[in-house]
Amino acid sequence: MHYNNFNNVLEINALTCEKREEIIDTFKNRFMTYGYRQIRTPVFEPYDLYSIVEGTIQRDDMIKVIGPTGKVLVLRPDATIPIARFISKHLQSEQDIFRYFYVMDVFRQTLNGTDHHERTQAGVEYFGNSSPIADTEVLALAAHLLKDLQIDGFTLEIGHAGFAQHLLHELPLNEKKVEQLKQLIQAKNKNEIEVFLAAYDMDPTVKRLLLEIPQLYGKPEEVIERAKRLSLNEQMAQAIDNLEMVCDLLTSYNLSEHLVIDLGLINHMDYYSDIIFQGFIKRVGKPVLMGGRYDKLTEQFDTTIPAIGFACDIDLIMDGLTLANEPAPVADLAIYYDAKSIKDALILANELRNRNRRVLFFQANETSRTMDETLCNISFVEGKMTMYWNETEQQFSTQESILKFIEKMDV
Amino acid sequence: MITLALAKGRTAKDSIALLREAGIQFADFHEDTRKLIFYDNDRKIKMLFVKAVDVPTYVEKGAADLGIVGKDNILEAQTDTYELLDLQLGKCKFVVAGLKEQPIRLTPNLTVASKYPTVAKKFFAEKDIPVETIKLNGSVELAPLIGMSDVIVDIVETGRTIKENGLKIIEEVDQISTRLIVNKASFATKTDSIKQFIKQLRSALEVKQ
Numbered sequence: 001m002h003y004n005n006f007n008n009v010l011e012i013n014a015l016t017c018e019k020r021e022e023i024i025d026t027f028k029n030r031f032m033t034y035g036y037r038q039i040r041t042p043v044f045e046p047y048d049l050y051s052i053v054e055g056t057i058q059r060d061d062m063i064k065v066i067g068p069t070g071k072v073l074v075l076r077p078d079a080t081i082p083i084a085r086f087i088s089k090h091l092q093s094e095q096d097i098f099r100y101f102y103v104m105d106v107f108r109q110t111l112n113g114t115d116h117h118e119r120t121q122a123g124v125e126y127f128g129n130s131s132p133i134a135d136t137e138v139l140a141l142a143a144h145l146l147k148d149l150q151i152d153g154f155t156l157e158i159g160h161a162g163f164a165q166h167l168l169h170e171l172p173l174n175e176k177k178v179e180q181l182k183q184l185i186q187a188k189n190k191n192e193i194e195v196f197l198a199a200y201d202m203d204p205t206v207k208r209l210l211l212e213i214p215q216l217y218g219k220p221e222e223v224i225e226r227a228k229r230l231s232l233n234e235q236m237a238q239a240i241d242n243l244e245m246v247c248d249l250l251t252s253y254n255l256s257e258h259l260v261i262d263l264g265l266i267n268h269m270d271y272y273s274d275i276i277f278q279g280f281i282k283r284v285g286k287p288v289l290m291g292g293r294y295d296k297l298t299e300q301f302d303t304t305i306p307a308i309g310f311a312c313d314i315d316l317i318m319d320g321l322t323l324a325n326e327p328a329p330v331a332d333l334a335i336y337y338d339a340k341s342i343k344d345a346l347i348l349a350n351e352l353r354n355r356n357r358r359v360l361f362f363q364a365n366e367t368s369r370t371m372d373e374t375l376c377n378i379s380f381v382e383g384k385m386t387m388y389w390n391e392t393e394q395q396f397s398t399q400e401s402i403l404k405f406i407e408k409m410d411v
Numbered sequence: 412m413i414t415l416a417l418a419k420g421r422t423a424k425d426s427i428a429l430l431r432e433a434g435i436q437f438a439d440f441h442e443d444t445r446k447l448i449f450y451d452n453d454r455k456i457k458m459l460f461v462k463a464v465d466v467p468t469y470v471e472k473g474a475a476d477l478g479i480v481g482k483d484n485i486l487e488a489q490t491d492t493y494e495l496l497d498l499q500l501g502k503c504k505f506v507v508a509g510l511k512e513q514p515i516r517l518t519p520n521l522t523v524a525s526k527y528p529t530v531a532k533k534f535f536a537e538k539d540i541p542v543e544t545i546k547l548n549g550s551v552e553l554a555p556l557i558g559m560s561d562v563i564v565d566i567v568e569t570g571r572t573i574k575e576n577g578l579k580i581i582e583e584v585d586q587i588s589t590r591l592i593v594n595k596a597s598f599a600t601k602t603d604s605i606k607q608f609i610k611q612l613r614s615a616l617e618v619k620q
Binding site for chain 2: 154155157186187188190192218260282283284285287
């Protein structure tokens with residue numbers, strides 16, 4: 001967040017809250033325009049729920065507490081897993097389609113103490129449809145959110161978890177070495193991939209492919225064309241076909257300047273099975289949005305229901321936005337009262353608030369406050385009702401007449 | 412405009428020379444400068460002149476889009492960035508060195524003194540050797556001489572310092588040279604200018620070879 005005043009902590013806190021809520025409201029509206037409904041899961045959940053799910057959250061990353069019965073609980077470390085579990089438990093038929101969104105906090109331990117333990121995520125999960133149409137819908141929705149932020153630049157990087165994964169697992173390497181190679185691919189470190197591969201006796205076409213993967217980055221049509229010319233195995237070719245279909249459908253959404261394909265993209269969450277993506281905005285050094293298709297996750301909860309979703313990190317988004325220089329007015333009207341007229345003043349304030357006006361309430365004279373001339377000020381002093389508004393002064397005899405005037409002038 | 416974090420210290424001069432060959436010139440830069448921010452003559456690149464150990468941090472946080480820094484600092488920082496070029500400068504290696512060719516174990520844990528405790532820990536963890544690391548900020552060779560540690564993990568260029576202090580290289584850990592690292596978000600949002608920068612640098616490297 002780019003603060004313009006380091007000292008005004010209270011003001012900044014309030015401004016930050018307002019901005020946050022504004023973003024969340026915008027996102028919620030956007031989710032609803034795609035027909036998604038809000039869902040919530042508990043903050044405290046059994047540790048076992050996460051420790052038995054493979055390829056998800058590092059056990060050490062979870063924040064644990066002991067419940068009154070001695071059971072170990074964790075603070076919700078991820079949103080997708082509990083929602084997928086919830087759906088699996090209450091599913092009537094595997095053919096059902098569900099579209100849900102959430103705005104929830106997730107909690108993780110982080111290794112360096114400087115990071116926050118708490119993050120607000122807004123995201124969607126789309127269950128029951130494994131077609132490219134569903135992929136397209138979710139990708140378009142992700143892009144739409146970033147567009148709604150009205151910032152000058154954002155990029156959505158699309159990859160495919162199946163692309164490098166299958167190739168890596170066919171290599172004659174142990175798990176540690178595969179992990180090392182994965183990291184080199186993620187860092188697009190061509191030199192070291194070359195050095196790494198030189199130590200192994202491997203099919204030269206596979207080696208060439210591994211060296212090419214990190215370079216497969218750029219405009220969708222171009223990268224897909226380049227990838228097709230490589231000697232791909234069957235799963236890789238399928239992954240490319242899938243991406244091609246999705247990118248073709250995405251052209252209807254007029255997003256081409258924001259889309260990039262990165263076939264070297266590997267998500268650290270192993271539950272992703274097919275398309276994966278991440279969103280970047282200017283001035284933020286990390287992806288603000290991450291997601292993908294995870295058709296295999298529900299198998300861990302004894303069902304098979306295809307799913308795709310993403311989560312957007314509201315705190316990171318805030319880092320990329322600038323707070324307004326001038327705080328927006330917090331009220332529409334201010335009422336000043338003296339000891340005699342306090343009850344009448346309260347009745348008017350209540351009546352105005354019922355009519356959705358934002359009303360501030362002050363004691364006349366005693367406060368050092370001078371009237372804020374941008375507001376409509378009403379004073380109840382010595383039995384007189386006076387309104388100071390738009391540089392004019394007006395007397396009123398009854399509350400009804402004030403209310404009528406306020407309605408009429410749309411104060 | 413893209414921001415480049417350049418490591419101060421032993422490779423700074425060579426890095427600047429390489430950038431010049433790539434057509435990127437910083438007119439007001441000289442070795443004894445106290446300035447921290449420079450602009451290239453075309454005002455397309457803003458350069459931050461920072462301590463080498465901090466370069467990976469600047470890049471990972473996105474405060475700089477690109478970084479030119481030694482692999483030693485990249486390994487120690489363990490940051491999540493792209494590493495796109497080997498600039499072939501400041502070549503040296505990470506080694507384990509000690510008083511004799513085999514470390515003597517008088518303590519239950521092997522003690523390792525290093526400026527690079529993360530690298531040292533990782534190296535021994537892969538070999539399943541439990542170690543205690545001692546972080547030092549310089550003159551690491553002293554530690555085994557006075558019995559503070561059994562071995563050291565350090566970078567050596569010629570091996571002269573090690574030899575002059577009567578230490579012996581026990582094992583080589585990794586090859587080091589200066590690399591170009593890139594913030595992943597910057598690569599996504601400023602692709603064209605970053606690719607252009609890399610292209611220029613790569614052709615300068617090819618001319619040198």
